[in-house]
Amino acid sequence: MLQFKLVLLGDSSVGKSSIVHRFVKDSFDEFRESTIGAAFLSQTIKIEDKGSQQEVVIKFEIWDTAGQERYKSLAPMYYRNANAALVVYDVTQQDSLAKAQGWVNELKTKVGEDDLVICLVGNKLDLCTEEGESSSKPKAVESSDAEGYANEQGLLFHEVSAKTGEGVKQVFQSIGEKLYEFKKHELANSKGRQGAGGDTVNVQLQRPSTNDATSCCG
Amino acid sequence: MDLDESYVDDRRERANEPLYIPPIAAEPTTSINLAQTLFQPSEFDESLEDQLAQSISSCDRRHPLVSTEIPNVFPHRYDKNFLILTSAGKPIYAMKDGDGTIAYMGVIHTIMNYFKLKEDQDLRCIENGDVRFAFLDREPIVLVAYSARGETSNELFSQLDFLHSYLLSSLSERQLSKIFSKRQNFDLRNFLESTDFENLDEICSLLCERLYPDALLGALRSLSMKKSHRAQLHEAMSQQLTKEKDLPRGTLLYGLIVAPENKLCSVLRPKGHTLHTTDLHLLFCLIFHRFQNLDDSQELWVPICFPKFNANGFLYGYIKFLPKCNSILVLISAQKDAFFNLKSFADHLIKDISSNGLLEEIHKAKGFKISDIPAPLVHHFIYKSKKHVQYVMPELELHSDTEPEQLIELERKFMTYYQQIHNSVVRDDGLAFNKSCLNFIRWDSDAIEPSEEPIAMLGLGWITPKFELYLICNNGVDDKHVIFESAKRIISWCRKHESRLFVNEGAIF
Ligand SMILES: Nc1nc2c(ncn2[C@@H]2O[C@H](COP(=O)(O)OP(=O)(O)OP(=O)(O)O)[C@@H](O)[C@H]2O)c(=O)[nH]1
Ligand SMILES: [Mg+2]
Numbered sequence: 189m190l191q192f193k194l195v196l197l198g199d200s201s202v203g204k205s206s207i208v209h210r211f212v213k214d215s216f217d218e219f220r221e222s223t224i225g226a227a228f229l230s231q232t233i234k235i236e237d238k239g240s241q242q243e244v245v246i247k248f249e250i251w252d253t254a255g256q257e258r259y260k261s262l263a264p265m266y267y268r269n270a271n272a273a274l275v276v277y278d279v280t281q282q283d284s285l286a287k288a289q290g291w292v293n294e295l296k297t298k299v300g301e302d303d304l305v306i307c308l309v310g311n312k313l314d315l316c317t318e319e320g321e322s323s324s325k326p327k328a329v330e331s332s333d334a335e336g337y338a339n340e341q342g343l344l345f346h347e348v349s350a351k352t353g354e355g356v357k358q359v360f361q362s363i364g365e366k367l368y369e370f371k372k373h374e375l376a377n378s379k380g381r382q383g384a385g386g387d388t389v390n391v392q393l394q395r396p397s398t399n400d401a402t403s404c405c406g
Numbered sequence: 407m408d409l410d411e412s413y414v415d416d417r418r419e420r421a422n423e424p425l426y427i428p429p430i431a432a433e434p435t436t437s438i439n440l441a442q443t444l445f446q447p448s449e450f451d452e453s454l455e456d457q458l459a460q461s462i463s464s465c466d467r468r469h470p471l472v473s474t475e476i477p478n479v480f481p482h483r484y485d486k487n488f489l490i491l492t493s494a495g496k497p498i499y500a501m502k503d504g505d506g507t508i509a510y511m512g513v514i515h516t517i518m519n520y521f522k523l524k525e526d527q528d529l530r531c532i533e534n535g536d537v538r539f540a541f542l543d544r545e546p547i548v549l550v551a552y553s554a555r556g557e558t559s560n561e562l563f564s565q566l567d568f569l570h571s572y573l574l575s576s577l578s579e580r581q582l583s584k585i586f587s588k589r590q591n592f593d594l595r596n597f598l599e600s601t602d603f604e605n606l607d608e609i610c611s612l613l614c615e616r617l618y619p620d621a622l623l624g625a626l627r628s629l630s631m632k633k634s635h636r637a638q639l640h641e642a643m644s645q646q647l648t649k650e651k652d653l654p655r656g657t658l659l660y661g662l663i664v665a666p667e668n669k670l671c672s673v674l675r676p677k678g679h680t681l682h683t684t685d686l687h688l689l690f691c692l693i694f695h696r697f698q699n700l701d702d703s704q705e706l707w708v709p710i711c712f713p714k715f716n717a718n719g720f721l722y723g724y725i726k727f728l729p730k731c732n733s734i735l736v737l738i739s740a741q742k743d744a745f746f747n748l749k750s751f752a753d754h755l756i757k758d759i760s761s762n763g764l765l766e767e768i769h770k771a772k773g774f775k776i777s778d779i780p781a782p783l784v785h786h787f788i789y790k791s792k793k794h795v796q797y798v799m800p801e802l803e804l805h806s807d808t809e810p811e812q813l814i815e816l817e818r819k820f821m822t823y824y825q826q827i828h829n830s831v832v833r834d835d836g837l838a839f840n841k842s843c844l845n846f847i848r849w850d851s852d853a854i855e856p857s858e859e860p861i862a863m864l865g866l867g868w869i870t871p872k873f874e875l876y877l878i879c880n881n882g883v884d885d886k887h888v889i890f891e892s893a894k895r896i897i898s899w900c901r902k903h904e905s906r907l908f909v910n911e912g913a914i915f
Contacts, residue, residue: 212703222601225708256599
């Protein structure tokens with residue numbers, strides 16, 4: 189089994205916890221509490237090895253961080269060792285995309301770019317569909333704009349709804365596939381190893397080692 | 407006063423009547439023979455009898471309001487507010503945020519400054535009739551309580567201290583002073599998050615509307631469970647700690663299992679150190695409000711400042727929901743990167759205690775009922791063991807169709823009774839009148855409607871160096887002998903079951 193660390197970043201209330209919850213529990217909670225600190229969850233998925241057509245099990249260890257400004261300075265602790273980052277914005281809130289872009293920049297400057305898969309995710313798509321009639325909100329972020337930005341920056345891009353579940357699985361699936369491709373290359377390059385498919389490889393979770401008892405925020 | 411009218415027109419009538427009638431200290435009206443009835447006399451010093459005789463008194467409170475079962479003698483109108491502002495006079499928070507509140511804060515600020523300048527002393531308390539203002543100046547924050555409900559000044563101060571402690575737990579003293587040293591008239595509302603306001607609301611509602619004696623008594627509620635099961639839990643905790651050799655020293659400071667309704671189930675702590683009750687109250691509030699719908703799929707890593715432990719620094723809490731018993735495991739560290747160490751500790755511990763069936767035992771620990779104790783005519787009580795800094799009380803027995811509003815009403819009523827009983831045995835500064843002190847208190851009124859029972863409520867407060875007992879009798883009971891006997895039975899029952907009712911030492915390392 190392959191194990192990857194994944195971190196969610198983005199402004200408060202864009203729906204990070206809701207996306208994770210949809211992915212892990214396949215449920216949605218209308219009245220989710222804003223996250224304080226961070227939440228750790230895990231979930232496995234299966235992907236197919238394109239060469240051998242074998243099933244590969246991937247385990248995600250997920251850090252769902254708090255979007256509140258107060259916790260911003262804690263974020264490096266969570267993304268430092270991540271293999272993938274989900275940077276989430278709310279498709280009905282223009283400034284949440286700006287915040288997301290801020291995170292992308294931070295990740296690119298602070299984390300070795302080639303190791304990290306970044307996926308830009310626009311959430312709450314359900315609010316903009318016609319079905320909801322009265323509750324329908326204008327879409328503040330055009331897909332093409334966000335997608336253009338994602339392409340420019342070399343990010344994966346998805347639009348989802350944690351509420352209906354639309355697109356959520358695909359986000360993790362595509363991240364899993366991409367990480368697997370990376371890993372496979374890495375394994376192929378390192379001699380003395382057998383083919384990747386059936387091996388059990390643990391991507392070692394590094395434990396950061398700073399000792400700072402006195403500061404949480406800033 | 408025309409009772410019928412006040413019954414009909416609730417609000418207008420009641421606004422004019424005193425909301426709280428202070429206890430009238432009367433000559434002792436009881437004729438309890440102390441020599442005969444003293445409970446376990448050997449445990450008390452000799453002067454106790456005198457002290458008790460001195461302190462037994464009876465208070466009458468008349469109030470023309472009747473409801474069924476345990477009657478409510480307290481007005482429904484809610485005359486209480488908490489305000490928080492900056493030392494520069496900028497509003498931060500108001501429990502009840504009416505139109506005039508902001509202007510109000512300006513006035514308060516002016517008054518406080520006036521006293522500072524003119525009298526060169528801090529304003530602490532203003533009383534006007536039944537209304538009392540209490541001020542707590544904690545530069546750069548000022549907290550004000552306004553109440554017409556008859557709390558002692560000390561109780562109001564401690565409530566304000568609780569609110570202040572919450573702000574510190576969220577921001578830390580250091581961060582607060584950093585903010586205000588740069589800009590004295592900083593608007594702190596911009597810095598607080600929506601969760602802070604929600605948490606403040608929740609704490610205020612706990613303090614003012616629920617049966618939450620924790621703050622009043624400065625104690626934690628404990629989960630009653632079989633002695634052997636609690637011992638097994640503590641043993642499992644200790645063993646896990648010995649097993650985890652690579653858990654660096656100091657990584658784990660403190661561990662707790664908290665059962666539903668914020669009952670303390672077990673503790674893992676270093677020798678000679680306990681966390682301050684206020685810090686634990688804050689932690690429990692956080693657990694209660696924030697993590698109620700936690701499930702076992704997630705583990706949380708939460709920075710929290712424990713103001714009484716160290717107001718300047720943050721500790722980190724590993725928080726995990728325990729399946730099968732709806733309880734929460736909390737592990738506290740001073741290191742912000744200790745999550746995976748604590749997670750591994752928790753994983754092993756949980757595996758261990760679930761294989762022993764202990765999670766089910768926590769779930770089965772259902773507390774006790776008043777009927778479990780042979781204490782005739784007692785409706786409800788709170789017993790605090792001073793040694794443990796914990797209290798117990800019988801479960802509220804509710805009909806299955808009790809609406810949430812009715813529950814709140816009931817809790818508020820109980821709480822008000824207990825506040826008044828408590829206040830009848832402590833001075834305004836919160837200290838007991840004597841080392842030991844026993845007092846009966848009465849609330850009386852005639853029936854308003856023929857169908858209703860008249861109110862004749864009797865309460866008892868009893869404080870000694872070892873325990874505190876507060877009890878409420880059934881309506882209509884006035885036999886103090888019987889109640890005194892019942893009180894003694896409750897005490898001996900609680901003592902007898904001490905190791906089951908309270909968390910004693912815990913697992914110590
Ligand atoms: N309509 C709709 N509402 C959503 C969706 N996702 C989340 N929400 C709602 O948006 C609010 C915030 O969602 P959260 O998942 O708590 O947001 P968050 O990003 O985790 O917020 P923080 O924990 O504060 O950082 C909640 O009330 C959710 O119910 C969605 O896809 N559609
Ligand atoms: Mg969240």
